[in-house]
Amino acid sequence: xxxxxxxxxxxxxxxxxxxxxxxxxxxxxxxxxxxxxxxxxxxxxxxxxxxxxxxxxxxxxxxxxxxxxxxxxxxxxxxxxxxxxxxxxxxxxxxxxxxxxxxxxxxxxxxxxxxxxxxxxxxxxxxxxxxxxxxxxxxxxxxxxxxxxxxxxxxxxxxxxxxxxxxxxx
Numbered sequence: 001x002x003x004x005x006x007x008x009x010x011x012x013x014x015x016x017x018x019x020x021x022x023x024x025x026x027x028x029x030x031x032x033x034x035x036x037x038x039x040x041x042x043x044x045x046x047x048x049x050x051x052x053x054x055x056x057x058x059x060x061x062x063x064x065x066x067x068x069x070x071x072x073x074x075x076x077x078x079x080x081x082x083x084x085x086x087x088x089x090x091x092x093x094x095x096x097x098x099x100x101x102x103x104x105x106x107x108x109x110x111x112x113x114x115x116x117x118x119x120x121x122x123x124x125x126x127x128x129x130x131x132x133x134x135x136x137x138x139x140x141x142x143x144x145x146x147x148x149x150x151x152x153x154x155x156x157x158x159x160x161x162x163x164x165x166x167x168x169x170x
Contacts, residue, residue, distance in 0.1 A: 012063075015120040016127065024059070029071025033079050036062065040083055057087055057152060061127050063114075066093035066100055074103045081109035088153045090114050090126065132156045139163050 009025045016023045024039075026032040039058035062080060064073035071079075073091050080087050085108070093100045094116035104111050114126060125131065136156070137143050141163070151159070 011120060012123060015124060019124055019128070021060075021127070028069040029064075029073065029076045031070075032062075032064065032068070032076050033071060036076075036080055037083065056084060058084075059087070061088045061090060061153065063090045063092060063123075063127075066091050066095055066103075074107065077104075077107055077109075077111055081107060081111075085109050086152070086154060088112075092116055092118070129153055129156055132160055136160055136163070139167065 006027060009027065013023045013025050024035060026035050036058070040056065043056045043058040062077075064076050066073045068076070073093070077089050077091065080089060089109075090112045091100065091104065092114045097113075097115070100113055104113065112126070114123065132153075133143050133147075133156075136146065136159070139160075141159075146156075146159075
């Protein structure tokens with residue numbers, strides 16, 4: 001997580017760790033890219049323990065502040081996408097939606113946006129794909145069984161979209 005305000009980062013960190021997430025916090029964009037590159041190289045070297053490692057996705061999600069010292073969130077996102085186009089990235093921003101959307105359109109991959117200010121619960125819900133799981137549950141998918149497979153966000157969204165398409169074809 002790249003967040004330039006350490007007090008805010010600490011709140012996010014505590015809330016996410018309380019929910020069982022491993023959290024890595026960086027305070028500027030340069031540090032964030034260095035930490036990401038190191039984690040990515042380790043994922044390539046040791047794809048042992050879980051499914052995401054074997055796909056070379058070192059983090060379930062990378063959350064970036066739109067404005068950070070040394071490198072802004074868009075620059076960091078561009079770097080990460082160039083190294084790993086499957087990495088899930090969320091840009092948190094208090095800036096005008098048009099400004100952020102215009103910047104994100106310049107990126108070669110998909111990036112989600114979370115408008116500041118937001119409640120910690122909203123951040124946790126997005127990270128844990130709560131809305132996706134709720135939508136799948138409405139489609140009669142056994143979410144508990146699905147969670148056992150430890151799918152990535154991209155895989156969950158693909159599954160949901162595939163099921164929606166199949167349901168329309170009926």
